[in-house]
Amino acid sequence: MAHGVSTVDAVDSRENKGGGQELSQERLFWHGMRQMMPIAAAGILDGLVFGILARHAGLSMFETMLLTLLVNAGSSQFAAVGLISQGIVGWPLLVSTLLINARQLLYGLSLGPSFRNLPVWKLSIMAGQLNDETYALKSTYLAQGGKPSMTYFMGAGFGDYAIWHSCVFVGAIIGTAFTGTEQYGLDFAFIATFLGFLALNLTSSVYVKTAVVAAGAASLGYWMFGLTSSVVMGTVAAMLMGVFSRER
Template sequence: MEATTLAEKRERPFIQGMWDTFPIVASGFFDGIVYAVIARQMGLSWTETVALSMMVNGASSQFAALGLIKQGIFGWPVILSTLLINARHIIYGLSLGPYLKGQSKGKLWVGSVSLSDETYGVNIHRFSRHGGDANYFLGSATMDYSLWQFSVMTGATIGHFTFDTQAIGLDFAFLATFIGLLMLQLTTRTKWGCLVLVGIVSTVAQYQWGPIAAVFFGTFTAIVYGGWLDE
């Protein structure tokens, strides 16, 4: 009876969205810890570390912000770099939009707060097969935001202890999460071709101008490539 009840709950879009998203965001749990540990060791307080995460809610942007702060850069350069890195979320929204037409704008607004690489990957995988659902989208976003902030709070709590994140492999957690998301999408030769092209462009941009340029030019290349092939 209990097993049946659990199965029925999982059929509900909101619960299903949370359920499907959990493995992906759980794999990135250590990303939040790494961010918070670095922030605390840089001198940010527990409140500052958590507040930055809750307002930005973007792992790559938060790490970029820490990098600038570490160099003594504050104010508009930090805001601008965050906006540029998170600009890819506009593309995510445009991609999911056609599947969510006519659905609750309130749920979409709330869910969009946690539209991340992870939730986009989960939702586009689901919507392309079963159609869009605002409740599923909101469930996915709820799981992502909650678990990410919990991981940050955990890291902020232990972050005042000095230890080397690279020595225990935590620095690889961020990369591993994105590799997992990428592999879910590589289902055609076209997408493999996009991977190779974007990899080359991003590598050159990283070498010439740094990580922010790598993200920007890599994203732009993928958009042009997909538009040209009508993907």
């Protein structure tokens, strides 16, 4: 999931630079949380939808919350639940979600040099809170001159974590109230959700080409080997397009 990035507040940014007044650790934490709120709030609907879809896919309340608490990666969570709902488990699910979330490696490589002096266990905690939204805020914060601060990053991550998981919890409760989803066409919700994600990201010719190639590969995989192969082939095709494309 990727939402808009709010601009880092100029006054607070100056305060956190070497030439100005240093923010206390407590203020840095709340500063990060406050700046994360507008971005995280944009994902409220996504969290509600995920909770509902996870319950309709057959996951229990415990399994739904465990999945979102441990994974904390919206797009791959949606993908996993969609595959589970179709009876696809095991290595195809792992490979597909791994490829979808491969961009996290680039996020870590981007932020890592600013925290090269931190021990591995602290970096692991920060990595657990890194996703599209928190990366967007944190990279903007550093680009505007903010000092690398684990406290600020933890505040931003905690704000995003709290909103997302609260909404998933509410969605999972709502999901238990609905039965006979096919009667209302809610079984199409998985497909509709991803079509919505796709439509929002078709902002350049390379994205359109990638969507067409991935759809073609998925269709070919389905025709040749069935549903499981179509998911893997479509995902791999999209990743290869991203790697080799020279367009922006």
